[in-house]
Amino acid sequence: xxxxxxxxxxxxxxxxxxxxxxxxxxxxxxxxxxxxxxxxxxxxxxxxxxxxxxxxxxxxxxxxxxxxxxxxxxxxxxxxxxxxxxxxxxxxxxxxxxxxxxxxxxxxxxxxxxxxxxxxxxxxxxxxxxxxxxxxxxxxxxxxxxxxxxxxxxxxxxxxxxxxxxxxxxxxxxxxxxxxxxxxxxxxxxxxxxxxxxxxxxxxxxxxxx
Numbered sequence: 467x468x469x470x471x472x473x474x475x476x477x478x479x480x481x482x483x484x485x486x487x488x489x490x491x492x493x494x495x496x497x498x499x500x501x502x503x504x505x506x507x508x509x510x511x512x513x514x515x516x517x518x519x520x521x522x523x524x525x526x527x528x529x530x531x532x533x534x535x536x537x538x539x540x541x542x543x544x545x546x547x548x549x550x551x552x553x554x555x556x557x558x559x560x561x562x563x564x565x566x567x568x569x570x571x572x573x574x575x576x577x578x579x580x581x582x583x584x585x586x587x588x589x590x591x592x593x594x595x596x597x598x599x600x601x602x603x604x605x606x607x608x609x610x611x612x613x614x615x616x617x618x619x620x621x622x623x624x625x626x627x628x629x630x631x632x633x634x635x636x637x638x639x640x641x642x643x644x645x646x647x648x649x650x651x652x653x654x655x656x657x658x659x660x661x662x663x664x665x666x667x668x669x670x671x672x673x674x675x676x
Contacts, residue, residue, distance in 0.1 A: 492530050492540070494520045499541045503582040508589035508596075513537065538586070539599050545583045546607040549574065550614065557618040564668040568661055571636060575644040584645060625673045632671050639664055 481489075498520035502511040513534050517527040531537040556570035574580065590597040615633060616622065622629035643660060646652035 488530065491522070491526070495522070495527055495530060495537065496541050496544050499537055500545070500579060500582045503541075503585045504578045508585050508593075535595065535599060538596065539603070541582075542586060542600060542603050545579055545586075546603065546610075548579050549583075549607075550611065553611065554614065554618070557615075562619060562621060564665045564672065567668065568636065568640075568665045572640050572643075572657075572661060575640050580641075580644060581648070584641070622673060625671075628671050628673070632668050635667065636664060 495516060498516045499511065502515055502519055506515070513527060513531075514524050516537065517524045520527070527537075531540065552570075552574050556566070556574075586596065586600065590600045612630065612633070616626060616629060619629065622632075639660070643652055643657065647654065647657065
């Protein structure tokens with residue numbers, strides 16, 4: 467019998483020890499970038515600082531990310547993936563009631579990953595290089611999010627425009643609230659009242675059962 471030298475079509479090669487180690491190192495660097503963004507902000511998040519936060523040499527970091535732009539791009543992609551995973555978990559585990567949707571997302575915007583993303587979003591306003599990285603990724607994320615959202619919430623299929631508005635209202639309000647809370651512009655005691663108002667608005671927008 468002839469020895470097979472090529473993989474069959476569609477056959478996947480098992481990950482090697484080296485590839486697993488490489489992925490783990492990349493993950494450490496991305497997590498370190500997120501931590502630096504939260505701790506010191508975008509302007510002070512440098513590749514040497516990220517390498518130090520990850521416990522690696524700068525040379526080891528450059529082996530995985532050739533420059534800061536590739537590292538920031540990978541970090542944005544990871545932040546988007548975390549938001550999508552959190553949304554899937556809350557959608558699949560919840561009862562699809564507006565309160566569940568509202569409080570699940572509010573919990574999400576309290577996490578460091580949201581602060582890191584907001585730091586990048588604000589910096590992109592005046593940093594054209596960062597903006598060029600973020601714009602296409604934002605468009606891709608928005609399209610993926612809406613596609614998954616409408617699939618996970620079939621009760622809104624009869625009113626896709628209202629669903630898009632409900633999602634946009636929820637995200638815009640709660641992300642703004644989280645930012646205002648972190649800067650002291652919003653009193654913490656106002657949060658429950660605003661979330662209840664948002665919940666009532668979504669209930670009002672939800673398609674009526676026939």
